[in-house]
Amino acid sequence: MSAPVxxxxxxxxxxxxxxxxxxxxxxxxxLRVTVLExxxxxxxxxxxxxxxxxxxxxxxxxxxxDRFLELPLTRIDGLDVVIDGHRLDLVRFSxxxxxDDFLVLAPQWDLLDFLARESAAYAGYxxxxxxxxxxxxxxxxxxxxxxxxxPEGELELRATLTVAADGRHSTLRPEAxxxxxxxxxxIDVLWFDLPRPAEPFPHTLxxxxxxGIGLTIPRDDHYxxxxxxxxxxxxxxxxxxxxxxxxxxAQTCPPLASVVDAITDWNQVKLLSVQIDHLExxxxxxxxxxxxxxxxxxxxxxxxxxxxIQDAVALANEIAAPLARGDAPVERLERVQQRRLRxxxxxxxxxxxxxxxxxxxxxxxxxxxxxxELAAIRxxxxxxxxxxxxxxxxGFLPEHVAPRN
Ligand SMILES: Cc1cc2nc3c(=O)[nH]c(=O)nc-3n(C[C@H](O)[C@H](O)[C@H](O)COP(=O)(O)OP(=O)(O)OC[C@H]3O[C@@H](n4cnc5c(N)ncnc54)[C@H](O)[C@@H]3O)c2cc1C
Numbered sequence: 001m002s003a004p005v006x007x008x009x010x011x012x013x014x015x016x017x018x019x020x021x022x023x024x025x026x027x028x029x030x031l032r033v034t035v036l037e038x039x040x041x042x043x044x045x046x047x048x049x050x051x052x053x054x055x056x057x058x059x060x061x062x063x064x065x066d067r068f069l070e071l072p073l074t075r076i077d078g079l080d081v082v083i084d085g086h087r088l089d090l091v092r093f094s095x096x097x098x099x100d101d102f103l104v105l106a107p108q109w110d111l112l113d114f115l116a117r118e119s120a121a122y123a124g125y126x127x128x129x130x131x132x133x134x135x136x137x138x139x140x141x142x143x144x145x146x147x148x149x150x151p152e153g154e155l156e157l158r159a160t161l162t163v164a165a166d167g168r169h170s171t172l173r174p175e176a177x178x179x180x181x182x183x184x185x186x187i188d189v190l191w192f193d194l195p196r197p198a199e200p201f202p203h204t205l206x207x208x209x210x211x212g213i214g215l216t217i218p219r220d221d222h223y224x225x226x227x228x229x230x231x232x233x234x235x236x237x238x239x240x241x242x243x244x245x246x247x248x249x250a251q252t253c254p255p256l257a258s259v260v261d262a263i264t265d266w267n268q269v270k271l272l273s274v275q276i277d278h279l280e281x282x283x284x285x286x287x288x289x290x291x292x293x294x295x296x297x298x299x300x301x302x303x304x305x306x307x308x309i310q311d312a313v314a315l316a317n318e319i320a321a322p323l324a325r326g327d328a329p330v331e332r333l334e335r336v337q338q339r340r341l342r343x344x345x346x347x348x349x350x351x352x353x354x355x356x357x358x359x360x361x362x363x364x365x366x367x368x369x370x371x372x373e374l375a376a377i378r379x380x381x382x383x384x385x386x387x388x389x390x391x392x393x394x395g396f397l398p399e400h401v402a403p404r405n
Contacts, residue, residue: 003147003154004235008032008125009323011146011159013133015042017108018308020115025063026314027122027405034157036148038132042116043107049108049217049224050302053093053393054101055309060100062403064118068278069303071114073106074218078385079205082350085365089376091205092385093393103393105219107396108305131155136175136287137396143176143286161319161328164289165308168296173289174294180277180296183352186359188234189272189299190227194259212362213251225249225256228358234271242266255397256296274298274355276348278341283333290336295344299353301392307344313399314339321405328374343396350391 010026012019015037018381020392023035041395057238061067078092095213119125137158145158164172206215206226215226227249229237242263246255250257263269278295282288291308298304317333361368369377377384 005156005158008034008126008145008159009320009326010034010163012036012147012163012165012166014170014291014293015039015112015116015127015129016165016167016291016308017111017305018293018312019046019163020112020119021058021309021310022163022165022290022316023125023127024115024119024122024322025312025401026320027119027125029316029320030122030124031320032126032160034128036121036125036131036133036146036157037127037129037153040130042112044109047108048299048302048305049105050305051104051106051111052306052395053096053103054301054395054398055306056100056102056104057358057398058401064114064401067105067118068111068114070148071106071110072220073104073110074220076103076105076218077101077204079103079202080202080205082209083369084209084374086374087202087204089381090377090384091388091392093389094193095386095389096393098199100393101315105217106325107219111305123240133172136162136172141285142167143284144170156327160286160323162287162328163315164293165291165312166293166361168292170279170293172287172288173293174278176287176289178279178281178284178289180260180279183276183348185274185298185352185355186231187228187260187355187362188231188236188274190234190269191228191263191272192225192263192269192340193219194223194225194256194262196222196256197256198277199255204255207253208358208361208368209252209342210361210367211251212248214249216253216256223256223259225253225366225393227252228362230359230362231274233362237349238266245269248369272299276351278344278348280335282341283330285330286328288315288333288336290340294337294340295348297344297353298350300351300354301347303347303392303395306395310395310399311336311344313401317399317402320402324405339397346396385401
């Protein structure tokens with residue numbers, strides 16, 4: 001028996017931040033849109049959980065901001081960094097214009113569940129969980145949809161536009177003949193949860209010194225802790241044993257030293273293989289890639305979720321009107337890439353520069369900053385904290401949701 005065929009204006013592979021926001025934006029314009037998510041739920045730990053001011057602005061423009069802020073989440077005005085034992089106030093979101101002058105930490109599944117609930121009200125919206133896009137359907141050179149496997153069996157979804165929002169290990173982008181260009185990365189990150197220590201300490205992004213780099217992201221009832229390691233260094237670390245790992249983290253992040261014994265098994269420690277890449281071409285006829293599928297971001301600055309959402313806004317602004325006429329002109333898809341690639345590459349260059357500094361720290365070569373560098377940073381702190389808030393919090397060329405057609 002042949003697979004059932006569904007006809008849509010847009011089919012989106014991937015229910016991550018890019019796909020879920022794009023689905024919402026297009027359904028809000030009255031379009032028939034299906035989002036395919038291969039997992040049965042959104043519950044995945046240690047994903048991008050930082051919602052930046054640029055995303056709060058997008059949620060505000062969609063009328064969702066107040067309801068989103070009612071979820072249990074942590075608001076953060078700014079982030080300190082402790083370098084060589086010196087606390088520096090280097091990112092201050094409260095210097096941005098109100099009301100979006102803070103950062104939100106929310107588990108990614110809460111954001112995605114929220115978007116699913118809010119999108120369900122639109123008649124043309126469909127979210128298919130446990131449904132994996134397995135390949136593209138082509139007519140000549142034109143992509144006309146995807147094949148998928150679902151609990152009900154094989155499916156064919158035909159659409160005017162097929163979107164790969166299936167993340168940095170995208171299945172669909174190689175199918176579309178699009179190859180990413182890799183930027184060499186010298187670091188990986190280990191993530192693990194630690195309980196809150198008895199002694200509270202100020203919101204701190206990380207601790208950097210000759211021992212290494214430890215990350216301390218406050219969550220409602222615990223800390224999301226991170227340790228930056230040299231690329232591929234996990235095996236060497238495991239050989240030294242869990243006690244050496246705990247001691248390294250305790251040395252790097254003294255405020256969490258008292259709770260590091262909570263790590264009793266390597267299964268509690270998740271490796272993020274850090275990656276930076278971008279597609280030279282994001283589109284072909286009937287097809288476009290967005291989010292991590294178009295450009296994997298490093299976790300430096302925690303911008304991945306927000307850049308993925310900005311792509312979704314840029315694409316919806318360009319394509320909603322033609323899609324309503326049954327068309328997805330390649331010039332529009334090309335315009336989305338032109339608009340978004342510049343901010344993406346600028347941020348990736350900054351991330352690569354941060355990695356270079358991090359690699360120096362994790363190579364254990366002693367102090368990170370010379371006394372002169374430290375004094376210069378201290379003197380420039382008021383300016384630095386405004387610039388970093390702008391670059392990290394709002395990003396380059398922030399997108400705005402176009403009014404409904
Ligand atoms: C461990 C880790 C920590 C991170 N920390 C941060 C952070 O603190 N802050 C931050 O902003 N960013 C962070 N990032 C990056 C951030 O998570 C990503 O940049 C962001 O989620 C990209 O969104 P996306 O929608 O493009 O892709 P993804 O979030 O990767 O979503 C892709 C979705 O597609 C689904 N999928 C994949 N293949 C298929 C298929 N064939 N069919 C159907 N569905 C499919 C996946 O299950 C997934 O739900 C982190 C990433 C990782 C891996």
